[in-house]
Amino acid sequence: MNTLFPIFVKAENLHILIVGGGYVGLEKTTALLANSPNARLTLVAPEIRDEIRELAQQYPKMELIQEPYHALFLADKDLVIVGTNDKDVNRQVQADCKNRRILVNVADTPDLCDFYLSSVVKKGDLKIAISTNGKSPTFAKRFREVLEEILPDSLQETLDNLTAIRNKLKGDFVQKMEKLNEITKVLK
Numbered sequence: 612m613n614t615l616f617p618i619f620v621k622a623e624n625l626h627i628l629i630v631g632g633g634y635v636g637l638e639k640t641t642a643l644l645a646n647s648p649n650a651r652l653t654l655v656a657p658e659i660r661d662e663i664r665e666l667a668q669q670y671p672k673m674e675l676i677q678e679p680y681h682a683l684f685l686a687d688k689d690l691v692i693v694g695t696n697d698k699d700v701n702r703q704v705q706a707d708c709k710n711r712r713i714l715v716n717v718a719d720t721p722d723l724c725d726f727y728l729s730s731v732v733k734k735g736d737l738k739i740a741i742s743t744n745g746k747s748p749t750f751a752k753r754f755r756e757v758l759e760e761i762l763p764d765s766l767q768e769t770l771d772n773l774t775a776i777r778n779k780l781k782g783d784f785v786q787k788m789e790k791l792n793e794i795t796k797v798l799k
């Protein structure tokens with residue numbers, strides 16, 4: 612059964628810890644910054660890839676700590692993503708997070724994840740997150756490419772127009788809702 616509940620997080624309101632500075636650390640850092648360039652990120656690992664160091668130079672709210680993980684690094688963190696090449700470390704981080712009620716993603720172990728990252732389609736203000744319930748991240752990536760190809764750039768204009776109409780509409784909540792539903796029938 613697919614019981615995942617999708618939400619859109621204002622990552623800039625959070626302090627996120629990434630544990631591991633290899634390919635997985637790079638992939639998850641890139642995904643976060645591509646969507647939320649103002650997110651406060653701390654990455655901890657004894658070895659950190661050069662590409663991650665370059666990102667840290669471009670994003671002032673990203674901090675690197677070149678040390679092995681310690682539970683003390685969880686202080687003040689809201690969300691954690693772990694992807695080291697040491698399964699015991701990954702499991703320890705997950706257990707420490709659970710003890711502190713911090714949401715955690717263990718990249719290579721879906722069963723230990725409180726949340727998954729998704730493939731993200733972006734057309735201006737429209738954002739679509741795709742998940743396959745962990746079944747095939749590659750399918751999610753390919754489906755993102757399909758949607759990116761077929762969604763027209765004019766979507767932003769539609770959204771801007773609808774915002775303008777929404778702000779101008781008079782009447783109570785129900786009247787506004789009925790009007791907006793009427794106007795957008797052509798989109799079906």
Ligand SMILES: C[C@@]1(CC(=O)O)C2=NC(=C\c3[nH]c(c(CCC(=O)O)c3CC(=O)O)Cc3[nH]c(c(CC(=O)O)c3CCC(=O)O)/C=C3\N/C(=C\2)[C@@H](CCC(=O)O)[C@]3(C)CC(=O)O)/[C@H]1CCC(=O)O
Pocket residue numbers: 638639642716717718719720721724726727728729730731741742743744745746747748749750751752755
């Ligand atoms: C969507 C995306 C978001 C992102 O990471 O930003 C994402 N993985 C992406 C790519 C990708 N990851 C992997 C490949 C190699 C091919 C393959 O295995 O398919 C490719 C393809 C590539 O890179 O081309 C390997 C892999 N991934 C996971 C495992 C462990 C396992 O399944 O057991 C392994 C095996 C590791 C090993 O073998 O050791 C697990 C997860 N990966 C997820 C997300 C979560 C489920 C999302 C969902 O519900 O669909 C979940 C559960 C946890 C998480 O990571 O959050 C991003 C595409 C972004 C884009 O381009 O749009």
Ligand SMILES: NC(=O)c1ccc[n+]([C@@H]2O[C@H](COP(=O)([O-])OP(=O)(O)OC[C@H]3O[C@@H](n4cnc5c(N)ncnc54)[C@H](O)[C@@H]3O)[C@@H](O)[C@H]2O)c1
Pocket residue numbers: 630631632633634635636638655656657658659660678679680694695696697700718719
């Ligand atoms: N979910 C995914 O998308 C995905 C994709 C590919 C691989 N994986 C899996 O994720 C794991 C990591 O892969 P990788 O390619 O990033 O490995 P990698 O070898 O490139 O990097 C491992 C990183 O873990 C760090 N590390 C090791 N011990 C640590 C500790 N005690 N504290 C903090 N950091 C520590 C290392 O310093 C290094 O930065 C592998 O098990 C791999 O199979 C997951």
